[in-house]
Amino acid sequence: MNKPLGFLSFLYVVLIFLVSFVSKNCAKCIHNFGTFSCTGNPARSKNSPVVWLSPILPFINDTEENLHGLLNYCIKAKVRGILCFGFGVTLREGNREYFYAKLDEQIPGLKQKYVQQFSNAYTCDSPNSEQLMNIFQSKCQQQGILIKVNRSYKL
DSSP states (O other): OOOOOGGGGGOOOOEEEEOOSSOHHHHHHSTTOOOOOOOSOOOOOTTSOEEEEOOOOTTTTOSHHHHHHHHHHHHHTTOSEEEOOOSEEEOOTTHHHHHHHHHHHHSTTHHHHHHHHHTTOSEEEOTTHHHHHHHHHHHHHHHTOBOSHHHHTOO
16 A cells, blocks of 8 residues: 655655756757746746756856846746756766767867866866856846755745
């Protein structure tokens, strides 16, 4: 006999990963890259989606245009919160080699820029990080979108 989830039944979280508003270069480098779609007109509530804004790829989609586009998607979808732990990408061993191979294949010359800028670093922060974070915080505050992790899941 299946038991109900009991104490877990109150929790309803939809976590959506958003990467890029302008997707042509990201689709070339990220495995299983998809596109955004929002149907209906959901009202913001405690059960509204929470978006994880990641990864933002240095030199590829770390632009103001991309960020504004992503935030507009979130506003349209009436998301409750956006999780953003910075603007950049993490590259583990194995992932880095795959990513670099795709860069060589799809965007010649960019791998060398990554190697020069980040070497074998696990965390590769965008050179535009500070500027993007200011835009992110300002626009989310204006729209009433939660950005602090501990508040995003608070019912």
